Amino acid sequence: MEQIGYLEPLQHEPSTPVTYYLPVGNERVLLNEALGETIQLTFLGEKACRHCGRKIKKTYNNGYCYPCYTNLAENDLCIVKPELCHFHKGTCRDTAFGEKFCMQAHYVYLALSSEVKVGITRKPNALKRWIDQGAVAALPIMEVPSRKIAGELEVHLAQYIKDKTNWRKMLKNDIRDENLIEVRAQIVEKIPEEYHPYLLPINEPYTFNYPHLSVPDKITSLNLDKQAVITAKLMGIKAQYLIFDQGVLNIRKHTGYKVSWHI
Ligand SMILES: [Zn+2]
Structure with a gap:
């Protein structure tokens, strides 16, 4: 089984354990079923902005091109530091976004x-x-x-x-x-x-509990820019991480990377 496409953050459902999906292009891989399987995940060398789709060399803030990083309201400093919200000053990057995401129950x-x-x-x-x-x-x-x-x-x-x-x-x-x-x-x-x-x-x-076969005793971070091909056994999934027998991969950080996923 092989899927090819751009990575997006892991999706999940709050079942017991949590059900996880890996979106690869237009498809979604049910990850719970892949536990214990040897996966080959290959970075194909292309990256695209998760918002506008333009081809880029480097992603900013987990998957954006530089213009989208500097212009979109969801990439403003007040998203990570909400106390700096400046909506009331009339300077929100996108009023409609502010009304929908920030002026609501938290x-x-x-x-x-x-x-x-x-x-x-x-x-x-x-x-x-x-x-x-x-x-x-x-x-x-x-x-x-x-x-x-x-x-x-x-x-x-x-x-x-x-x-x-x-x-x-x-x-x-x-x-x-x-x-x-x-x-x-x-x-x-x-x-x-x-x-x-x-x-x-x-x-x-x-x-919450998370699908896993075992828990790593040492954490090695995998990075598709440094290692384009990961061949490893999937041992667990937690937060936005795939936990392999050879290290952990933060999928959110690799949003916009074109990959093939092969079991
Ligand atoms: Zn963009």
Whole structure:
């Protein structure tokens, strides 16, 4: 079986375990079925912008050409630093994008991928976000009306709790035994009074598990620019990574790379 086309980020469904698909061009490979198989993944030397499709030598921000990187609202600095949202100043790169993606309900959440971290996400995108981070548990603690407010809260809470995932520990399944409901109780005390109306009632955390045959004890990063042909056995899938017996490949980073996938 062989698929040829441009890579896109892994797609998934929140089943138990998570069901993963690898989009290659117009096709989608069901990855759970490929566990234990030897895969040959070959970079064919071409890259194309995931937005406009132009052929490029180098991708920016996971799959964009340089003009799309500097012009599209989804590549603005305020996407990674939402507290810098400048919509209210009338300078949003794309008002329609801002209204659709930023002026809507967001969660401030706690998630456990390696240790507990605080994060934010659009409410309808929450499950996707948590799986993309390889979280094994997640608990929304607040629901706020915009990305900017969520970002300000995240910056505030990041004084007390991490806001980054240790991706090596996440892939090694080296996870601290922490209870999200207990962490929530501690963190709520740090939230300024004026934001308390946004607090959500306490619910059971969401939990996730990921398809795998074994967990790597050492993490070697694979990179299609350095190694164009990967021949290896697929041992697991977590977050946006394929975990092979010879190393791990971040698929999102390789968005826009033309490849062949052969089992
Ligand atoms: Zn482009």
